[in-house]
Amino acid sequence: MYVLALVTQKGGSGKSTLAVGIAVAAMANGERVAIVDADPQGTISKWRERRGHPYPRIVRVADPAGIEGALVNLEAEGIWLTVIDTAATNNDLAMRAIAGADLCLIPARPSLADIEAAIPTLIAVRRLNRRFAFVLNQTPPRGCRVSEAATSLNSLGVLALPCIGQRNDHQDALGAGLGVTEFSQEGRASEEVCELWRWILKKLVEGASAHEPHERNEKAPY
Ligand SMILES: Nc1ncnc2c1ncn2[C@@H]1O[C@H](COP(=O)(O)OP(=O)(O)OP(=O)(O)O)[C@@H](O)[C@H]1O
Numbered sequence: 170m171y172v173l174a175l176v177t178q179k180g181g182s183g184k185s186t187l188a189v190g191i192a193v194a195a196m197a198n199g200e201r202v203a204i205v206d207a208d209p210q211g212t213i214s215k216w217r218e219r220r221g222h223p224y225p226r227i228v229r230v231a232d233p234a235g236i237e238g239a240l241v242n243l244e245a246e247g248i249w250l251t252v253i254d255t256a257a258t259n260n261d262l263a264m265r266a267i268a269g270a271d272l273c274l275i276p277a278r279p280s281l282a283d284i285e286a287a288i289p290t291l292i293a294v295r296r297l298n299r300r301f302a303f304v305l306n307q308t309p310p311r312g313c314r315v316s317e318a319a320t321s322l323n324s325l326g327v328l329a330l331p332c333i334g335q336r337n338d339h340q341d342a343l344g345a346g347l348g349v350t351e352f353s354q355e356g357r358a359s360e361e362v363c364e365l366w367r368w369i370l371k372k373l374v375e376g377a378s379a380h381e382p383h384e385r386n387e388k389a390p391y
């Protein structure tokens with residue numbers, strides 16, 4: 170099972186939105202996907218209540234010690250990918266999520282405040298020796314802020330591609346209990362999330378190649 174954690178202590182940068190978007194995009198070929206909701210705010214759990222499908226499977230974890238057990242159970246269930254959504258704080262729960270992840274994705278809006286706020290998370294990720302990438306989220310359609318932010322993030326580590334634009338589809342999908350790829354399949358937001366998911370999968374596969382191979386599951390009941 171691959172484990173992807175969305176982490177940054179900066180609030181509102183898009184952890185939950187991207188967790189949902191990526192998890193649903195990852196189900197496109199019938200893969201079994203889960204989201205661990207490790208944020209007491211419960212954004213993902215509330216999203217699930219608006220959703221009429223059993224997948225992605227949602228598991229809520231409130232106790233830091235519960236992360237490892239949740240991951241073991243999901244792997245035993247045959248889940249192929251687990252996405253962990255974390256709270257905007259470098260608490261013990263977030264640290265356990267980072268420690269359990271094959272790849273940590275650190276979303277940041279293209280502002281100095283977001284990038285600065287991501288640094289303690291980056292330090293934690295490096296201390297735990299985890300693979301990571303930044304992703305620029307909520308990027309405006311034009312202007313030089315995106316390229317400036319991309320330069321800063323590239324200097325700190327890897328920047329996932331593409332940048333995810335500021336688009337209403339993300340907010341509307343979340344409100345409708347859908348992933349953005351389900352909400353507006355042909356939309357630009359959907360295309361970007363699919364492309365981002367392909368980028369992430371490549372990194373997960375590269376990271377796993379040194380270890381035992383991850384088997385793809387049979388078609389999930391989604
Ligand atoms: N690419 C995007 N385009 C438009 N709106 C977005 C995008 N990404 C996130 N948002 C919106 O920004 C707000 C914050 O996003 P989200 O809740 O995903 O952030 P978060 O990092 O999970 O926040 P928190 O730290 O509070 O958990 C939400 O209203 C969400 O719908």
Ligand SMILES: [Mg+2]
Nearest residue numbers: 184185208212
């Ligand atoms: Mg959130």
